[in-house]
Amino acid sequence: MKTRFFTLAFVLFTIISFGQNQLKATNTVQQKQISENAIYQLFPTDNYWTFIKLDTRNGKMWQVHFTISDDGYQGELILNSSSLLMSDEVEVKGRFTLYKTNNMYNFILLDQINGKTYQVQWNSDKEKRFVSRI
Known part of the structure; x- marks a missing residue:
């Protein structure tokens, strides 16, 4: 039971962390595109x-x-x-x-x-x- 709980917690933590990193990378790319095209x-x-x-x-x-x-x-x-x-x-x-x-x-x-x-x-x-x- 403990093993399943820790495995589930690890998987959820990994998914949440990956989603946040992808969002940050997307925002950085968008900011770079805006600044390169800015007057x-x-x-x-x-x-x-x-x-x-x-x-x-x-x-x-x-x-x-x-x-x-x-x-x-x-x-x-x-x-x-x-x-x-x-x-x-x-x-x-x-x-x-x-x-x-x-x-x-x-x-x-x-x-x-x-x-x-x-x-x-x-x-x-x-x-x-x-x-x-x-």
Whole structure:
């Protein structure tokens, strides 16, 4: 009797565990498909309150700040308001992506179609924010 109980418990536990793993894998695949086809993506910085929002079609970017207090800054600051594409190039979702560097204020922006790279520096001080071709 004890053997049957433990066998049944083991089988039920295995079935439940397998079902949860399959659900997690499906959600991960769905999230990856959404992010690959997304026009806008958020990239975290090492600053808890700051993200970079990227238009993946044309390289336009904004610094996004959030707060949980009434006296903190919340909003978007422009990093790059101009398209990085030539006038004859077509916008494609997912064309641009950001990569972190070891410097918390700097990212590398990659055009995944033609391979052009840009240094992106975010900062609260307007004079210290820029996007520059490498």
